[in-house]
Amino acid sequence: MLSSYLAILLLLGSAAAQNVTFQNSSQTRLRVDTGTYGPEIEEVHYYYDQWPIGIAVASDGRLFTSYTRGEYRYTLGVVANRTSERPYPSLDLNLPLNQLNTSYNGIPFGSANSTGFISVQALYITTKTSSRPETLWVLDTGRPTIYNSQMEPSMPYAQPGGPKVVAISLSNNTVYQTFTFPAGVHYPDSYLNDLRFDFHSNLSGTSGKGIAYLVDSSNEGRPGFIMLDLGTGDSWRRLTQDASVLRGMNDVPSYQGHPFYFRQKGSPIQWQLEGLDGIQLSTDGERLYYSPLSTNYLYSIPTQNLRERDTNKLAEVQAHANVSSHGQRGGNGNGFEGDTNGLIYQLMPEHNAVYYFDPNDGLTHGFVRDPRIIWPDGGSIGADGYLYLNINQLPYQPDWNYGVDTREHPGAILRCKLPNGERRSPVSTSESDSEGGDS
Structure with missing residues (x-):
């Protein structure tokens, strides 16, 4: 009888132990994951209003931010103080909410307005040269999120004029150039996600006035690269639906230890659908590194293949043939x-970390990890040698969780010092034409 009683107690104790999560690392002899490594993290700015996406740091220290819309009052801003931001350059350039989208025969489309900001995804700053001021480049998707009467989200198709690249002079805070795309280059289901620049005058396939490499991350299934000649405004595509730019099939990442599935109100449970996401040029501009959001692999391609024009009937075939895989990197x-x-920093939302790929040894290394890095959604290296990170808790947003918002204010801009006094890669500016410092 006593043995049966003891057996029951042991069974109950075992069941209770299975429901206890270890918390106090001071009372164990075991090695414990502290959740941190790398340089010290500093908290630079706190978001209490709109949750950010893009970030860029000017040479004078100004911090610019973007916010995909939705319901936000503005989509491009600048940090005003430690806890607030304001519209940039002015609220007038941000289209009012009632002008963000329209419809044709019941099919929703984003605005075709080429002069007002609709939904800005990414920002990038290039340095001052003899022919161009220090410039904030603004990537407007033209595709805001809209909600029906049941508050179920959807994204209208793009129409020419809405998706655009806008150049703002940081010396006088005015727009001096705008580029839009024809429907055969930017599809209705395209989504502009990020951009990089090279202003060397001897680039093959260009006018010599510079080129922008743009990411089309298209959730609908046609991701690829869009190239933009900054001298002529011509644009073209490469690597559309190449295996290296497609989303990882049925990929289930883990955020803060929890497996993640995409749960959008009004839709069945599925997986993250985004394809091509991160990009970075090598220091000489001859190779572009990239990867989809939802795979663990890093790829690259010679930029010459991306600049090749359609007058070469083999341009697309040769581009696909010259993609290089650098293997797995340890997470999405x-x-x-x-x-x-020449280090390629990669923001790793599954690990609350930033890794870097070193082309010299072909390996991915850990750079910094911290529990505060909950979805790093943009990184920018400043002239001060710090890497700035936007933190926005994106996996907890309502659009990914049946309409329930479990994000906790504040969001943040964090920063940490680069190793060995490194600065931002200089490829965005021609060495022979540079006048300003890194930005």
């Missing part, structure tokens, strides 16, 4: 950045 990767040492 989001935004990229690069430094003067």
